[in-house]
Amino acid sequence: MKRWSIVVLLAVIGLSLTLFLNHAESRDDFKRKMYLMSPYASQVDVYELTYPSDGLQIKGFLLQPKDIKNKQLPLLVYNRGGNRDHGAVNKRTLEYLSSWAAKGYVVVTTQYRGNGGSEGVETYGGDDIHDVINLIHWAESLPYVNENKKVAIGYSRGGMMTYLLMKNDIQFDAVAVVAGITDMFQFYEQRGTEMKSVLQQLVGDPVRDYDKYTSRSVIYWSEKVNSPLLLLHGDRDKKVHHTQAQKLVQHLEKQGKEYKFIVYKGADHPIKAYFDEYNKEIDQWFTTHLNQTIEKEGAS
Numbered sequence: 001m002k003r004w005s006i007v008v009l010l011a012v013i014g015l016s017l018t019l020f021l022n023h024a025e026s027r028d029d030f031k032r033k034m035y036l037m038s039p040y041a042s043q044v045d046v047y048e049l050t051y052p053s054d055g056l057q058i059k060g061f062l063l064q065p066k067d068i069k070n071k072q073l074p075l076l077v078y079n080r081g082g083n084r085d086h087g088a089v090n091k092r093t094l095e096y097l098s099s100w101a102a103k104g105y106v107v108v109t110t111q112y113r114g115n116g117g118s119e120g121v122e123t124y125g126g127d128d129i130h131d132v133i134n135l136i137h138w139a140e141s142l143p144y145v146n147e148n149k150k151v152a153i154g155y156s157r158g159g160m161m162t163y164l165l166m167k168n169d170i171q172f173d174a175v176a177v178v179a180g181i182t183d184m185f186q187f188y189e190q191r192g193t194e195m196k197s198v199l200q201q202l203v204g205d206p207v208r209d210y211d212k213y214t215s216r217s218v219i220y221w222s223e224k225v226n227s228p229l230l231l232l233h234g235d236r237d238k239k240v241h242h243t244q245a246q247k248l249v250q251h252l253e254k255q256g257k258e259y260k261f262i263v264y265k266g267a268d269h270p271i272k273a274y275f276d277e278y279n280k281e282i283d284q285w286f287t288t289h290l291n292q293t294i295e296k297e298g299a300s
Contacts (some may be wrong), residue, residue, distance in 0.1 A: 030138065031062060036091065040098035042066075049108075053134040054127060056119040060110035060135055061089060063101040064144075074149035074173075074290055075139055076105040077165075079132060080112075081156030081179075083124055083198055088116045103283070105151075108139045124157065124202040125184075125216040129164045136170060149173055149293060151286045152227075154180055156240060156269065163218035163225065172227040174289035176282040179233055179240050179269050182248040184213040190241055222251035228258040230285045232278050234267025260285065 031047040038044075049060040065073070078097055081087045089109055097107045112128045113120030122128065140147040150172045154162030159180015166175075181187050188199055188206050199206075206213050214220045231249065233242040242263055252259045262281060264274045271278055 036094050036098065038095040038098050040095070040102045044098045044101040046094060046098065049135075051135060051138055053113065053131045054120075056113055056131075058110060058113055058119070058131045058135075059115075059117040060108060060131075061094060061097070062139070063094065063097050063107040065101055065104060065106075068106075068144040071144045072146040072149075073104055073106045073144055074151060074286075075136070075145050075147070076100050076107045076286075077132065077136055077139075077150065077152040077162075077172075078107060078109040079152065079154040079158030079161040079165075080109060081158045083157065083202060084115055084122050087157070099279075106139065106142065106145050108135050110135050122202055124199070125160050125164060126203075126212070129161060129168060132161060132165060133168060133170065136165075149290055151175065151290070153178070153282065157181060159240075160184075160216055160218070164216070166226050167218075167221060167224040169226075173293050174230070174286050175227045176230040176232065176285060177245075178271060178278065179237055180231070180245070181216075181240055182218050182244040184217045186244055186247075187240060188213070191239070219247050219251060222248060222257075223255060225252065225255075225257055228285070228289050229260075230282065231259065231261045232264070232271060232281065233262075234264045234269065234271045234274075236266055237269045239269040 030049050030051045034046045034048050036046045043066060045064055045066055047062040049062055050057050051060060052058070080089050080093065088111055093109070097109060101107050110131050111118050112122065112131050114122035139145055152162050152165065152172050152175045154160070154175070155178045159177035162175055162177055162180070163182070184203070185206050188196060203209060203216070204212050218225065229252065231245045233245045235242050245261060249259065249261045262278070264271050264278065267274055
């Protein structure tokens with residue numbers, strides 16, 4: 001009897017070890033280490049990801065500090081702008097994200113379906129939000145990520161994606177949106193013929209497909225904004241007019257939401273002339289709110 005008990009115990013241990021290794025392997029199977037020549041190369045590891053979302057294989061990236069041993073690091077989700085391969089995550093983007101990983105964040109970003117080698121078709125704020133949500137869930141499973149500490153940056157179309165994350169009940173300690181779309185109807189009306197054609201293909205006609213446009217426009221469901229929000233915009237932005245941010249701010253003010261809104265004089269869509277300044281604002285916004293989380297955890 002004792003002998004059989006030992007055999008059963010060994011079998012259970014073996015099965016547990018196999019399940020653990022398979023889980024680790026499946027997680028690592030998504031990653032391929034890259035070498036990125038950047039000022040942060042000695043501090044940061046960069047991985048290309050291929051991960052599942054709605055039965056599709058999606059391309060993305062993971063950037064993390066080299067020293068992750070016995071760490072519980074905050075997660076930073078970066079939502080890119082553009083459509084299709086215009087605005088795709090590239091070397092320049094990865095160098096920028098490396099600067100955040102060097103500050104101690106584990107950073108993830110996706111190319112979205114239909115883009116950058118991903119399977120599927122671009123939907124510009126439709127089912128592609130699942131690609132971000134599934135990436136977040138995967139990143140939260142990493143043993144060195146603190147799933148209770150999350151921040152997000154959304155740029156342009158990525159701002160819309162960040163609002164959609166909150167609409168899907170993903171909550172962050174803090175969020176920064178740079179030149180983000182809040183009203184797809186205004187975005188359509190103020191763009192030229194070429195972008196109107198792109199939107200017709202990816203989303204539809206704003207009259208015929210009214211619901212698709214409202215579902216992507218946070219000003220129609222601003223009550224879903226569930227995280228402290230930093231809005232940054234240039235007053236010379238010809239792609240996403242700064243009044244889009246102003247309209248959202250009016251809703252946030254009425255609802256008593258926590259936000260900070262900065263308009264940069266003479267700045268264009270990417271706010272290039274104020275790059276260091278606005279990233280310092282983001283850094284301070286994140287640090288302040290992550291520290292508040294730590295204080296709350298300590299008090300509880």
